[in-house]
Amino acid sequence: MSQSKFIVRKVAVLGAGVMGAQIAAHLVNAKVPTVLFDLPAKEGDKNGIVLKAVDALKKQKPSPLSNKEAVLHITPANYEDHLHLLKDCDLVIEAIAERADWKADLYRKVAPHLGEHTIFATNTSGLSINMLADACPESVRPRFCGVHFFNPPRYMHLVEIIPCVTSEAGMLDNLERFLVTTLGKGVIRAKDTPNFVANRIGVFSMLATIANAEKFGIRFDVVDDLTGPRLGRPKSATFRTADVVGLDTFAHVVKTMDDTLPADPWHPLFKSPEWLQKLIADGALGAKAKRGIYKKDGKMMLVFDPAAGEYVAGGQKGDDAVKEILKISNPAEKFKKLRESSHPQAQFLWACFRDVFHYIGFHLADIANCARDVDFAIRWGFGWSVGPFETWQGAGWQQIAAWVAEDIAAGKSLGNAPLPAWVLEGDRAGVHFDAGSFDAASGKLVGRSQLDVYARQLAPAKVLGETNAPLGETVFENAGVRAFTTGDDVLVVSFKSKAHAIGPDVIDGLNAALDIAEDRFKALVIWQTEEPFSVGADLASMMPAFMMGDWDAIENAVTRFQAMSMRLRYSQVPVVAATQGYVFGGGCEFVLHADRVVSHLESYIGLVEVGVGLLPGGGGCKEFAMRAAAEARGDILSALKEYFMTIAMAKVATSAAEAQEMGFLKKADVVVFNAFELLFVAKSEALALANAGYRPPLKSKGFPVAGRAGAASIKGQLVNMLEGRFISEHDYFISGLIADVMCGGDVEQGTLVDEQWLLGLERKAFITLLKHPKTQARIANMLTTGKPLRN
Template sequence: MNRSIKKVAVLGSGVMGSRIACHFANIGVDVLLLDIVPRELLPAEEAKGLTLQSDVVKNRIVNTSLETALKTNPSPIYSKSYVSRIATGNFDDNMKDIGDCDWVIEVVVERLDIKKTVFDQVEKHRRAGTLITSNTSGIPIHLMAEGRSADFKEHFCGTHFFNPPRYLELFELIPTADTLVEVVDFLTYFGDKMLGKTVVLCKDTPAFIGNRIGVYSMLALTHLVEKLGLTVEEVDKYTGPAMGHPKSATFRTADVVGLDTLVNVANGLDQNAPDDEAKGVFQLPDYISKMVENKWLGEKSKQGFYKKEKDDQGNSVILSLDLQSMTYKPQEKVKSSTLEATKPVEDIRKRMKVYEQGTDKAATLFRAMHYPLFEYVSHRVPEITDDFYRIDDAMRAGFGWELGPFEVWDALGVRETIDKIKNEEKRLPGQRGEVAVWVQEMLDAGFESFYSIVDGVKNFYDSTSKQYKPIPGAADLIVLDHLADSKTVWKNSGVTITDLGDGVINCAFHTKMNTIGGEVIQGINKALDLAEQEYRGLVITNDGKNFSAGANIGMIFMMAVEQDYEELDMAVSMFQNTAMRIRYSSIPVVVAPFQLTLGGGCEFSMHADFVQLHAETYMGLVEFGVGVIPGGGGSKEFALRASDEYKPDQIVQNTLKDRFLTIGQAKVSTSAVEAAELGYLQPGKYAITMNRKRLLADAKAKVLELANAGYVQPAPRKDIKVLGNQGLGIVYVGASSMRAGNYISDHDKKISEKLGWVMCGGNLSAPTEVSEQYLLDLERKAFLELCGERKTLERIQHMLTKGKALRN
């Protein structure tokens, strides 16, 4: 069936419903967001003479919910302009309007009777073939379908988004026995390609996959805290990034999610999973019960495992809960020899082994939480899923783990860990130290790991066929970590160049935060040399957490402090020349940024033939924060783009002003869409990939498209119109007025004037056409002069030591 989604109805505008509506608007779908009508007037409404029949009153709940969602930070929507795609209404007046929707998503409260009442109305107004799904996190899907028509049942299933829906990748898909296969296939495709999600097919079991394993893991830790005598701070230090988990770790996560939410899921599992051998884990420790009784639920109640207070000096301090006395106390600094040993180990799999082999409390906790977890997840196959890799997918996408439990087990060695699981002393309620039979059968058959990489494709051990099989869809992806060493063309300490096949190579940098220093510049130029000599095109991207945090300012700081300006001039010149080579090479170059793309990473993107970027790309020229202007071609590039935007019938200074302020205010986009709105991307020269896992494959495809279209090497520009003194006057007056109003410092004023000097082409008596190289020379000169300023060095040092900007 040829199905498309042009309009979606979201029924229920609470925290999840309003944000789901925003994410559908993000991808270009029209949304009808509905909710109930109020039962009574607010005092302000009464004062205005409104009634319960007034439209503004009827839609108060839905409109307030949407407004609240749009004010949250981070935002649920890519661009403010996208809000126009969302129409609001109420169940009484607008349920009939779902008749022209392609998909109806129910997101009302977690009560089966209420959901069934809503579906009664949906059944009356939907057209045949319309998709209907529920975003429940706990109610069995098949119970909601009872009593519905055959067409309703065939097009109905669960689609469980995780909160916040824009940012968390997990999208659980839970069909019933009646759901058509084509509906499951379509939702799998749409969730992956259009919504950018990791789609995990689940069985209709309690809490599905993500919450079943995630809540088990969190509650297991709450029991281990007592067994091991750990503090709140210790648990969060040990179970954070070092372990491959988010910074919020365990208890901070519980505070954010809300302890009541965690307890509700735990109670539901305790009641609805009677055959779970470890159901005792879902029974709450005393201190959790006391916290719930005290309504210490986390951020929503202003205190949970942590509490923010003012000290005697009026400064905000965060206290932690002493689980013994149930009182709040100042946090203690946590030290661990095991954590210190893991710090230099970048490879997460190797780090897991180092963590396991430690001898302190951190390592004891690591073993005590992972060995029972391995046992637990092994027994969930085939109960909650026939394919264990879906558990790993769910934990990575829904809970932010770098590795799922089976991937960690692989890293530690499956066979080597079996005896450790049996002998773990800190056993959790109901667990016996025995893994599922299928794991032992796998080992007995000679398969030593759950996963295997074959020809760059990730395979998993299928317990039914008792052999490795490709993970569905994996062949469509390109994962640099999965490509064999034989595909490595060249490498140095900071860069690896990889043959992607079909005449395309990739240049990946892997320095700390993927900052750009000498080794990265060398690597990019080597990649360009190789591509021009032997290949059809080049992709620049990597598998890191961020594309690039910008130039290596530590290197710049050392050169500036030592006043080695010749060396610094050469380094900046190399940076500029590399950006220009990206633009003017003889082969197509596609840069594929994602997440943080700052400074030099942004400049390289701005010079690419095409930018294939992930929807969650936070791009910006942020050099003002360290006391300089963009020196890798960014200042030149904005002058060039302003020139191309000048029109005879407009005030050209306004165009220059907009470009100038984007750099001067160090604006960073909150999405790929906003990156285009800020001018970092050019119309027709970028495309957005919704699913991060598909970014490299999409970028490679774009290189081949450009090559097949007969790519022609462009020529450097010599026709850039700059305004000279006509523009400089505006810049200087603006900077002076901002300084007079105390909005900026003296040093900010100096940087602003330097940037204006570059973008206006220097001291020219009239608007003039200049070359790119002319502007690059001005840019480099201004950059070097600013590096000689004491206040710039103070800013760079502050960024290096504190990790944030200093406005001096």
């Protein structure tokens, strides 16, 4: 008999602190009803603690909630009155403070109320799972494990599952399936060692950076300039990350390492520096206290100087010579230059890398099931673009290993433990190969998880060292796109341009792909191999015609763009767009014209042309006017106003769920939580449309518009915004043109127009704006600085 399916109907989260509340928020984002528990409040409503936490969720930026409605599905509860609610929960996640004694007390209280099949998991960042399991009744232990979310849970891809010796294999598989597909997470299975995988290595890396900064006398702001995006790491780099996490939280994780890892050869390093303890004692806890390692003084950013024991003017940058070394694309050459340089900042950077390589090489056997888990943990949990083992392998395994060994022998490294024998094997080329990633404990290569849920990931995350051949078989390719098939009836097309901007090559390629799809395939899917979906039209490609004042060529380009949008709408095969990341401008217009959109939750969709002094010219104004007409209950103008404001204010949906509320996506469009499942779901939707006997929509014979009276009404409100100085004169001019286009031009209210009529108005207004000096200044500023100009 086959095993029955694991369905999560409801979840309980125990603990309404920052992590508990945000885990609850992400569960309801995923349409999982959630009961959020905390202690009964001493006065007022007994659910007061939870109600306050839920209220805080609505105000946080970036928002833990994907849409306003989600929060309504969190049920507040307290341990005194509501423990009976636990029996209906398929999963219970405990997320109280990191105190083993408090957790044990809570387990004794809740265990009798758990359903007999309920999975019980602790969200701890480093406590022993086996020790915590001992506090559970024997009947609960097979269903108990660690589940470590990273902060903030909506946005961080990593979740570590930590089994204890009694955890049932089937239960762990069910939990992993739920985390991967429903919550969209990247899961690694960690060993039950202090701080598990990501925090153990990520926090070590921060401690090594702090120690080496002191050793080489590098200021904190200079460290952050050198260890952020220049190394493929988040903007918050090192010290700003500590501020964001909270200096007290960071110190707590370090203390866990100090208390639980006495035998670690690097144990002397696991101490919060004296200056950090002083800041914490002074209440300077980081971002949440508005001061930490950094603090703002008016417009000036100050940084703490431990030598002076006070804040000094911040903003110092790394030396240009060192930054030039970091620009070298060949990793082997880059590391050679860093190691050979006598510049303290270069020596500092080499030392930081060396100490992390030393640590992961030494500890791989005891902290992770294989090297791939280490790299994914650091990429997904700490936001590095390349994991530490990948970095080492990419720079030449043997050479780096020899240099690290040399520095250990010379007493230069932070730890003096020798590198393990496997690191120094003469034929070792690295740890990642097509056959799997190296497990130092067994000395074998470990392949990918065979859990069924991963069959949905047609283009899974890869590590450097695995073959990165393009997916599927190429059917057509030009300079702008690659169209391929994975052996079914769907043609998939991906853009090759930078940030997937849409220029003439992309439009040529899409037209060719549609010709092929109509001729030989059942459907077309537009899917990018990585985010963003598209930043919009490639303005740079228009520049030559623009500089020569060749307006006919530009109008022709806009006409082709519009024709492309219309072809996506009316092609003879269903077109499905699969979005993630930015979906801006022309990219958004293509999405608006697709038959169906499969959108990753973190899709940020918007018609942002106003930022460069233009209006949507690829069918965006037309599309919103049509949607307003379809929704109007006799009053076209009131239905249109919301759409008008969305374009005029360049509003961007901050999630796919919000994009549905704003009208960028339809209710029938699909929201997917795991970006690696996008292509699988998009192809399934495309085939479903085709197999249902797809026919393109019939062209509208005419829909009503608000006319000149509607445009006049909108412009009246714009005058108030101009006089209140909420918008500039050029904003007013642009918005007036948008109103004219969306209201159908100089016609009576209720006049029936067709799509081509509105496209003509769009095109004319687009060219008018392009000729305007202030728009030209906005475009030039965006192309040179990447930032919008308000003029």
